[in-house]
Amino acid sequence: MNSLFRIALDTMSGDNGLQAVVPAALDSLKKHNDLFLILIGDEQQLKDELSRYKQLSNERLSIRHSTQVVTMEDAPASALRNKKDSSMRVAINLVKEGEADAAVSAGNTGALMATGRFVLRMLPGIDRPAICTAIPSTTGHTYMLDLGANIDSSAKHLYQFAVMGTELARAIDGKEKPRIGLLNIGQEDIKGNEQVKAAHELIKQGGFNYIGFVEGDDIFHGDVDVIVCDGFVGNVALKSSEGVAKMLSQELKKSYTKNIFTRFAALVSLPVLRSFQHRFDHRRYNGASFLGLKGIVIKSHGGADRLAFANAISIARKEVMEKVPGKIERHLKKLMETDS
């Protein structure tokens, strides 16, 4: 039992609740025989759902009853104060207490972040946590952070993001020297604000495989592995990109259902369109890492379905295997020793 990776799943918080989380958990257990999953939520509902899949007695699965649910409307502070028995809080508590190696939740981002910070605390040397996720690119994917945990990030924060992004890309993709880029605006007169300019100097001297400034379109070119940016900017970039991708795929679908001829064209094109859609399926990229905490917390999209939630579990498993928080801590320590 010792070698199993134990992951706590908040089953109650996402839009699809345990109807998505339970089958995702079962899929994950089938896929990875080194996993042990703890389902946190209403015991009766969980048992009902598990019995639907005839999986009431899976030895790599346990249920942990919780009585409360954090809603999307709950303010982080109020969730912290008033929902101490929520599925989200219990999941994070289990990580703190060493009963789980990671927690996955599709709940309220703000509440999850606040709970993670409060219960697990920050790694020494990290001021602020960052949200990081992989975004599909021409040649694979690009990690981007921060995606909304921080606004008005200072140069020092951006530098810390570079450390965390480096360790994540190393751990997940096995890239020894991931290429780091700093998001900026180019060409124009004013090249970046003061924080970005100062971060540029810091990161340059940090021993990274630093390729310098990148722009918004570089997220997709595949020439950089990790893009560092302020959370406001990163959040807007991510949502804009998702928005345009969604619009284009909807409009393409519309174009193909206009009339009999286009429907025929669609029929012939189906395999092409399907393989195209598969490659850029956002569900295959579901699962954002909350980096900088003393523990592993993965945020799934609120609307995640079975496939998407299972992907978030896979990311959690990978971070547990690779001991990402420990690697971030060591990297920081080394940098601080070099400094002094």
Next chain:
Amino acid sequence: MNSLFRIALDTMSGDNGLQAVVPAALDSLKKHNDLFLILIGDEQQLKDELSRYKQLSNERLSIRHSTQVVTMEDAPASALRNKKDSSMRVAINLVKEGEADAAVSAGNTGALMATGRFVLRMLPGIDRPAICTAIPSTTGHTYMLDLGANIDSSAKHLYQFAVMGTELARAIDGKEKPRIGLLNIGQEDIKGNEQVKAAHELIKQGGFNYIGFVEGDDIFHGDVDVIVCDGFVGNVALKSSEGVAKMLSQELKKSYTKNIFTRFAALVSLPVLRSFQHRFDHRRYNGASFLGLKGIVIKSHGGADRLAFANAISIARKEVMEKVPGKIERHLKKLMETDS
């Protein structure tokens, strides 16, 4: 001659130089019989190019010789100081002197902005110019500003962008009460930085058709006509969106050329794909407005081709017809009178 709209074209600055600008000019003259175009650049080269199209003596076209060219590498200050006879500078000078009603250039954004500010000056009540362009959405398009002229915009600047965006959407699309949104990040704990929060209060009280905060993906939903944001954020959002759209269309093309079967599928799909591409053709959206100046300056993409540059000319014409700078000035005056 009085009723003609006179537009000065910088023919030397874009990547494609006068090979793109001259045919674009000729197309525009054919399309709009109320246009008069002034081609600024090397006289001999312009004559050679015009004679290729057998258009040496078009009565709605004139040539203005200039000896210098601002390159993409020129720093704005150095372009201002050292290239007083550049095609870019002469185009803006003509607007200042009343010989042209607008200028269009595909040159260096920073130099064009600096030249515009220096020669034309700002409208009273506007602290900083903004770059604004239309971005295709599900239902039409959304104007977004600022796209990179300003970083660290204050609440007051964002408020001024709301005024300018309102007038541009009114002028170009005839929307009496365009819906204004303020770009923010949602859901998360920290909802926006101080500037955005303060701008929210200012815009709320400004008599706009203000719909409140919007997020990155709202650019494409068609529920908002004008999105106001800081230039750093707007630039990243625009470039990210362009990047993902480009990647998706390239990958789609690749999917269709994989093998004989997919080539057949492509053949059958061609009309569908073409109409789809046409709708989102970025060239049809080429032409960013420099708002806030005492005069009309349109920035074309550096890589603009004939079709794209002609679109930038159309935007200039529309802004001249609708007297956009005058409308922005009156709107501001009215707001200031209400304030006091």
